Amino acid sequence: IVSGFTNSGVRVSGVAVSGVIVSGVTRALCGEGWRLFGVKCYYFSTDKLNWIMSRAYCAETGGHLVIITSRDEQDFLSSHAHETHWIGLNDLETEGKWMWVNNQTLTETGNILVSRLFYKLFWYKRTDEQHEPDNWRQEDESGENCAALGNESLGTDVWFDASCLKKKKYILVALPAVM
Numbered sequence: 001i002v003s004g005f006t007n008s009g010v011r012v013s014g015v016a017v018s019g020v021i022v023s024g025v026t027r028a029l030c031g032e033g034w035r036l037f038g039v040k041c042y043y044f045s046t047d048k049l050n051w052i053m054s055r056a057y058c059a060e061t062g063g064h065l066v067i068i069t070s071r072d073e074q075d076f077l078s079s080h081a082h083e084t085h086w087i088g089l090n091d092l093e094t095e096g097k098w099m100w101v102n103n104q105t106l107t108e109t110g111n112i113l114v115s116r117l118f119y120k121l122f123w124y125k126r127t128d129e130q131h132e133p134d135n136w137r138q139e140d141e142s143g144e145n146c147a148a149l150g151n152e153s154l155g156t157d158v159w160f161d162a163s164c165l166k167k168k169k170y171i172l173v174a175l176p177a178v179m
């Protein structure tokens with residue numbers, strides 16, 4: 001349950017309610033400024049926070065940093081994120097062991113082998129084989145332990161690990177209000 005949800009009726013056009021699922025008599029509504037995709041509401045922040053602060057802020061609202069579980073969801077996010085955004089993925093605890101903010105490992109979602117191959121698709125690949133995540137230490141000696149859609153110069157259709165201290169926009173997810 002996220003503050004900012006409106007229960008004041010359905011406006012299909014305009015920005016007040018950006019998406020409506022109609023299923024029988026049930027309507028799922030996202031708050032003002034949010035976007036409905038599938039069964040969840042997504043909020044693309046306008047402010048920038050470091051990763052830890054963005055995780056804390058999202059939790060405070062009752063939602064969480066986005067957890068990406070399908071190609072469709074990734075495509076939806078990258079089509080609306082016009083610059084780099086934090087996602088809910090980090091390897092802060094153990095280097096190289098990527099965890100979602102719900103404490104699932106990156107490869108724990110569904111069939112492990114399938115997940116490994118699936119998520120490999122999203123990390124940015126360079127022709128010189130220096131693929132992301134590369135835990136680059138040039139700017140932050142603790143390395144890069146937080147994941148983002150895109151980086152400062154490359155598109156949001158791929159993932160990068162980045163210094164968690166960097167300030168970026170972030171994507172917040174919450175369940176819709178069901179009416």
Ligand SMILES: [Ca+2]
Pocket residue numbers: 091095096135143144145146161
């Ligand atoms: Ca790392």
Ligand SMILES: [Ca+2]
Pocket residue numbers: 132133134135136144160161162
């Ligand atoms: Ca990196």
